[in-house]
Amino acid sequence: MIDDATRPWPAAPEGSSSASPHVNVEVAIIGAGIHGCALARELTLRGVSCAVVDKGAVGGGTSQWSSQLLHGGIRYLQTGDIRQMREGLSERATWATLAPWRTRWESFWMPHRGLFEGLSHRLGIGLYDAWGKDRPGWPAAFKLGSVPKAQFAADGRAVDTPFRGAVAYADLLTWDRDLVKDLAASSTATWLDFHEVEGFEMDAGKLKSARLRDRRDGTARILAAPVWVFALGPWNDQCLHQWFGETWKRLRLSSGLHIWFDAPELLSRCARPWAMMQGHGRILFVIPRDGLLQVGTTERAVEEGCVPILDSERDELYRALEANIPSVAWRSLPVRLEEIGVRPLVRPPKDYAGTAKLSREAVLETHPKLANLRLVLGGKLTTARALMDRLATELSGQPCPRSRTEPLTKWDGQAPPMQ
Template identity: 70%
Template sequence: MSDAAWPAPPQGSCTLPASVEAEVAILGAGIHGAALARELTLRGVTCALVDKGEVGGGTSQWSSQLLHGGIRYMLTGDIRQMREGLAERATWARIAPRRCRWEAFWMPHRYWAEGLAHRVGIGLYDHWGAERPGWPAGLSLGHVPKEAFLADPRGVLGPFRGATAYADLMTWDRELTRDLAASSEAMLLDFHEPEGFEQGDGGLKLLHLRDRRDGSARQLRARRWVFALGPWTDGAMAQWFGETRKRLRLSSGIHLWFDAVPGCERPWAIRRPKGRILFVVPRDGLLQVGTTEREVEDGWVPILEAEREELFGALEANLPSLPWREMLVWAEELGVRPLVAATGATTHLSREAVLERHARIPNLTLVLGGKLTTARALMDRLATDLTGLRCEASTTAPLRLWDGQAAEIR
């Protein structure tokens, strides 16, 4: 695991005692770990949330920042996964309205038959995703009028002849993860480095931790353990338990942030070869574009120059009216998606998740794969399995805001 993924901790120290205990210990304070902490709290179960960095500070802050059903699943035929995502999209709109924003995405087409296929497929997508709490009355879906399409700078000079609009939900993934943690009563052990486990007949008993802020030692005891480590799972299992089996394959994608372009008001989703989608999204006063995709070996990797070049080439081929190479790049990100291991190209691997009960450690569950949109539903299922308790409030209870964030609600 590269240390470059873990920035230096802040000043100060943890106020918890040197020895703490919880019913469930969660390692990994990304979207899945934070969602599980909320689910356990809703069920009245004590838990501890442990991370080497900060809450939402890893790959959960470098996603596409979309809560979506997966328009690409219309192309792959994975209708079940798409409909699950659409249902969860509505749940997020209910429980986190201050961290979500509905948008009408434009998917452009190059010729008449492609436009017809888009209208049929997108029509089904919006029909199955008709539950849209808080949908703005000013946004329209379906066929984009020609005058509106040509008024967008991206609609001229390029290969596209029109577009179809579909609904999806944009979010701020880091803030959403933090709000999930704030909606729990978990003992937060952020900036804590795991140094070793003690095991007994029933599995894991105790974890030795080192506070990265002041170097102090801490012990965590728990009856059940969940590793929600995202792309770092395989490396951690090798380091802590000497396991060499690869459970995941990692797929990276990059995002570049440009100056905003006048007239580019709607987010675009452009179909590319191999089932990929090129997003060009105006947000937060900038223009976000991405993503390319390659398989990587670590949970944090640098962006390759070839990836930037491939993305610039795609932008120039599809949207030649904008001077992409002359525009200032304000920021660039590379997110790594953990995909459940299988053969074939990562572009064709499912984004579904697996909850694996460890074969040798009976009180350990691993969260493998998954995505932002369905994290709550997956952790609802895991919490029910761990506790035997269902919780209807999971889909309705509003999230609390992370401390200090109230003035930054968008």
């Protein structure tokens, strides 16, 4: 079993970058997660030059530890954020068009405990699927709405469960890190991965250039640009403190744990993914995918972008599984992988104790002191393209309808897209 929790900042690979010692571009992006890479594609589509810097690998941050769903957010049925839901449903269809090889439609079952809960799920899910009826490539064999009783009872998870039935809804699975790499491959940006930012030069209240050090071979580089975007995910506050001494926090961070079980016998008895409402907008997922059973996720307030998995957090996930699916001996199933990711959530003006209630919506902020620096705060995989489309339009003055239709370039899985 790999314990993903104790990872250090990834070591740089052997070799060197072919980038020149002085890189001059129109837009400099720091952070090569889904937001940084989506922005690089948007700028390329508009003919604007850019460079993307990351301390680690492309797609090596939070964007590789998500639940891997491109979704409208079924949890918003509880939190009532219909605008975010509708944006997610629309973006889901866009991703299915841009990268069909990185997406797979699924019919999720949402189990219910009794008649009243079943009726309310049918109503909410009815709206969710009606608003999300644009589903390019949806397999005709997948049924939505009430799951027939016999079919629900035949699922290996239904034995002794408190649930009496289920309603099926549609959502889109993805492979998050590969999707990020496809976005990177769809751009002509200069890629400066495994580069440490050593400092910045300023000029008249603006960022002018950054001093970089290649972590592979120690080469020094200067990156200069008139416009800067930081897309640092959960590391935003930490980096602004390190680079500019800022102490106020724009984000609240929340870790989420996934466990991947290697349980072929149970897997063979699981029909479709289950999504179980846990209250306060929390969902417990049990998803058969890639020959494994993916379960998650938890929600714990944390202070850093990389955190260890706590025993209490793991125990919380097991207890939720045992309460909802008691016939499975979860703690004795072989675990292939445990993964913990940290969600960057925008800190609201009035702070709450828990993070489950916080919006997943992103904010684009112009730095209050550095007029040419934009910060990407919060957000989701699902809405990253749309948000970066808006930002690129703003920065370049050029809208680009092709952003919603031009297929991504497939990263071939052999060579990093940035070489």
